Amino acid sequence: MPRNKVEKRKVGAHSHEQMQEALQAVKDGKSIRQAATDHNIPFTTLQRYKTKEKETQNQLLRLTPNYAVNQVFSRDQEVILKDYYIKCANLFYGLSVNDCRQVAYEMAKINGIKMPKTWTENRLAGIDWLRGFRQRHPDLTLRKPEACSLARASAFNRETVNHFYDNLEKVIQRHPAFADGTRIYNLDETGTTTVQKTQRIIAPKGRRNLCKVTSGEKGTLVTTCNIISAGGQAVPPVIVFPRKNTNPRMAVGTPPGSLILANPSGWMNSELFLDVMKHFIRRTGTSKEYPSILLMDNHESHLSIEALDLAKESGVIVLTLHPHTSARLQPLDVGIHGPFKTFYYSAMSSWMLRNPGCPITIYDVGALIGQAFAKSMTPLNITHAFKKTGIFPFDRHVFSEEDFAPSSVTDRPENAQPENNSSVELATTDQQQILQLEDNPLHRRITDSPRPSTSTAEEISRDTMSPSLLENLSGTEYSEKPPVPVFTTPEKSVLNVPSDLSLLPLDGSTSQPTVIPTTNNITEINLSVPPRIKSLITPDQFRKPLKAPARNGKRKPRKLGKSLIATDTPEKNAIAKQKAAKRKKEIKCKGKKAIRQVLQSDSEDEMDIVLNDETDDEGDWIETEEEHNITDDLLKRPLVRLPNEGEYILVQFCSKNQKIYFVGKVLEERNISSSDLYVSFLRYKKGKFVMPNVPDLSYVKDEDVRFILPKPTVSGSTSRQQSYYVFPVDLSQINIR
Numbered sequence: 001m002p003r004n005k006v007e008k009r010k011v012g013a014h015s016h017e018q019m020q021e022a023l024q025a026v027k028d029g030k031s032i033r034q035a036a037t038d039h040n041i042p043f044t045t046l047q048r049y050k051t052k053e054k055e056t057q058n059q060l061l062r063l064t065p066n067y068a069v070n071q072v073f074s075r076d077q078e079v080i081l082k083d084y085y086i087k088c089a090n091l092f093y094g095l096s097v098n099d100c101r102q103v104a105y106e107m108a109k110i111n112g113i114k115m116p117k118t119w120t121e122n123r124l125a126g127i128d129w130l131r132g133f134r135q136r137h138p139d140l141t142l143r144k145p146e147a148c149s150l151a152r153a154s155a156f157n158r159e160t161v162n163h164f165y166d167n168l169e170k171v172i173q174r175h176p177a178f179a180d181g182t183r184i185y186n187l188d189e190t191g192t193t194t195v196q197k198t199q200r201i202i203a204p205k206g207r208r209n210l211c212k213v214t215s216g217e218k219g220t221l222v223t224t225c226n227i228i229s230a231g232g233q234a235v236p237p238v239i240v241f242p243r244k245n246t247n248p249r250m251a252v253g254t255p256p257g258s259l260i261l262a263n264p265s266g267w268m269n270s271e272l273f274l275d276v277m278k279h280f281i282r283r284t285g286t287s288k289e290y291p292s293i294l295l296m297d298n299h300e301s302h303l304s305i306e307a308l309d310l311a312k313e314s315g316v317i318v319l320t321l322h323p324h325t326s327a328r329l330q331p332l333d334v335g336i337h338g339p340f341k342t343f344y345y346s347a348m349s350s351w352m353l354r355n356p357g358c359p360i361t362i363y364d365v366g367a368l369i370g371q372a373f374a375k376s377m378t379p380l381n382i383t384h385a386f387k388k389t390g391i392f393p394f395d396r397h398v399f400s401e402e403d404f405a406p407s408s409v410t411d412r413p414e415n416a417q418p419e420n421n422s423s424v425e426l427a428t429t430d431q432q433q434i435l436q437l438e439d440n441p442l443h444r445r446i447t448d449s450p451r452p453s454t455s456t457a458e459e460i461s462r463d464t465m466s467p468s469l470l471e472n473l474s475g476t477e478y479s480e481k482p483p484v485p486v487f488t489t490p491e492k493s494v495l496n497v498p499s500d501l502s503l504l505p506l507d508g509s510t511s512q513p514t515v516i517p518t519t520n521n522i523t524e525i526n527l528s529v530p531p532r533i534k535s536l537i538t539p540d541q542f543r544k545p546l547k548a549p550a551r552n553g554k555r556k557p558r559k560l561g562k563s564l565i566a567t568d569t570p571e572k573n574a575i576a577k578q579k580a581a582k583r584k585k586e587i588k589c590k591g592k593k594a595i596r597q598v599l600q601s602d603s604e605d606e607m608d609i610v611l612n613d614e615t616d617d618e619g620d621w622i623e624t625e626e627e628h629n630i631t632d633d634l635l636k637r638p639l640v641r642l643p644n645e646g647e648y649i650l651v652q653f654c655s656k657n658q659k660i661y662f663v664g665k666v667l668e669e670r671n672i673s674s675s676d677l678y679v680s681f682l683r684y685k686k687g688k689f690v691m692p693n694v695p696d697l698s699y700v701k702d703e704d705v706r707f708i709l710p711k712p713t714v715s716g717s718t719s720r721q722q723s724y725y726v727f728p729v730d731l732s733q734i735n736i737r
Contacts, residue, residue, distance in 0.1 A: 019039075032047050242362065
């Protein structure tokens with residue numbers, strides 16, 4: 001049955017106008033039964049409304065039934081719930097269908113609101129209630145959100161965005177040519193794979209399992225680097241293919257003027273970005289007399305010193321974004337790459353239809369990129385993307401406070417102490433007074449608020465619904481925020497109550513209301529105190545607040561990235577210094593090796609065995625510098641002596657185009673009967689050498705032995721782990737196998 005089917009009521013289906021006409025017909029002389037038949041209204045219903053009209057002296061205000069009286073929440077209470085749902089969605093912590101039902105149940109439970117029995121049994125609000133709630137609030141919808149990392153949600157805040165706009169404003173003021181936006185560019189990479197994402201298709205109803213053929217299970221990555229201008233122009237892209245060398249077939253169908261590069265991983269790196277910078281300077285005609293602004297993220301490959309030096313010499317001002325803000329501040333991410341990917345996948349689907357049974361290869365990607373590039377890189381899309389980010393025309397106030405709301409979750413005060421989330425404490429004494437009054441019989445009669453008949457503190461604490469107040473409710477601990485006022489009594493009124501009741505002030509003050517004794521054991525009370533507020537505990541109060549806890553101080557702080565003008569001298573020198581320190585650390589870690597000297601043992605549990613056991617202190621840690629850096633020049637030198645049995649040697653094999661080296665262990669020395677060495681070869685595997693399962697034995701001539709290696713360190717020599725050998729020499733500069 002469809003959910004949007006309109007239910008036809010047998011009772012109460014009449015409208016206000018129908019009832020008004022029927023009552024007027026009775027006044028004009030018709031019988032009630034005849035008027036009910038003529039206007040399609042039940043006889044008893046019309047008779048009842050006629051009686052009510054007579055009792056109220058023809059002043060009936062409602063001529064239709066009030067079905068809203070059966071609703072669990074009032075209109076104001078539902079508005080509070082709706083605002084909480086919207087708040088969670090704006091903070092990127094949106095509630096699912098079950099979460100919304102759980103919040104509604106908790107709110108009814110804590111506030112003592114009458115609810116259906118099924119709510120208590122399931123500890124959830126009914127699904128029918130949620131459907132009706134959405135119909136009463138059409139501004140709510142059910143959507144599937146995009147995934148957003150915590151770093152991206154917290155990084156986009158007012159401080160970091162203002163810092164970027166400060167740098168942009170400073171750069172724009174440097175040259176008059178930047179005023180019209182034609183010299184402001186944005187550069188960014190996107191992945192284009194050989195496997196497309198499926199799109200919606202037309203299919204018969206009732207069939208659940210639908211598939212569409214793709215090019216493969218896991219595609220090959222081809223990086224596409226796009227460059228656009230705030231004036232609406234697009235620079236020919238740079239395409240990085242996952243190959244060691246480029247091939248003319250890769251450029252077939254690409255946009256005219258595209259730069260084709262190759263990298264085995266298919267990713268952009270610092271060496272390739274230097275070629276990208278040359279391509280940008282050549283295609284845009286940038287010079288010191290006619291400079292350009294290049295906006296891009298601060299990925300490590302973009303901040304190579306060679307590329308920054310070239311940019312500065314050629315008049316390119318490089319401005320980087322703050323980390324994790326490119327999704328909102330980069331025009332390519334905001335308005336270009338989305339349509340580009342859509343058109344790219346559409347072109348792939350069309351290619352698959354034209355070539356059934358054939359997979360897409362990297363040699364077909366160029367033509368697909370060309371089709372998507374022409375359709376997505378339109379002047380209208382480009383100019384709207386720059387306008388939406390506030391880059392051109394320059395507008396630092398393009399983002400509202402709602403855009404920065406997700407970052408408020410991780411805002412922490414400087415000297416904040418870790419919060420104790422075990423209970424929610426009351427902030428003010430006024431709230432404590434209100435909670436005490438809620439259990440007073442007089443308060444119940446004044447406010448006329450429904451109270452739970454059977455729910456007690458034990459029952460509420462037993463209904464554990466995390467993360468809410470139901471989890472840790474005890475005594476009068478409710479919330480940090482004051483209750484929301486939803487109802488007030490008149491400022492001055494007279495109420496008749498039993499005289500034996502003890503009265504409490506309604507505003508928390510020491511003044512008492514005026515008590516006037518009367519007959520029949522009834523006391524007349526003159527309420528000359530401020531109006532009483534009917535309290536409502538809202539979801540903001542009984543649920544755990546969406547706020548990150550304070551840090552414990554044990555975490556070591558690290559220097560965060562920021563937006564910077566990378567081509568300026570101070571920033572460029574800082575980048576160069578940072579990269580030099582990183583490179584120095586890598587060389588130091590590579591040049592020195594910590595080796596634990598232990599005696600050779602016959603036990604299989606020894607994990608580190610050094611063949612040279614001549615050591616003064618057993619078990620001490622020592623650092624040894626590399627003895628040799630093996631190069632081709634070193635291997636050209638003649639051997640001083642021939643290797644002995646048990647030594648490890650470096651053997652050379654020559655092919656037509658290259659020299660290949662293998663490491664072997666001498667099993668037999670050269671003797672009179674044999675002119676060659678009998679050698680067992682090792683296999684090179686991930687920077688280490690291992691003995692093959694099947695021994696690789698061969699005779700080697702003296703002239704093929706190019707170097708006698710020092711004794712290696714043997715590790716992993718157990719019954720379950722294969723032994724591997726590490727030589728204290730650097731073999732990375734030769735073609736080792």
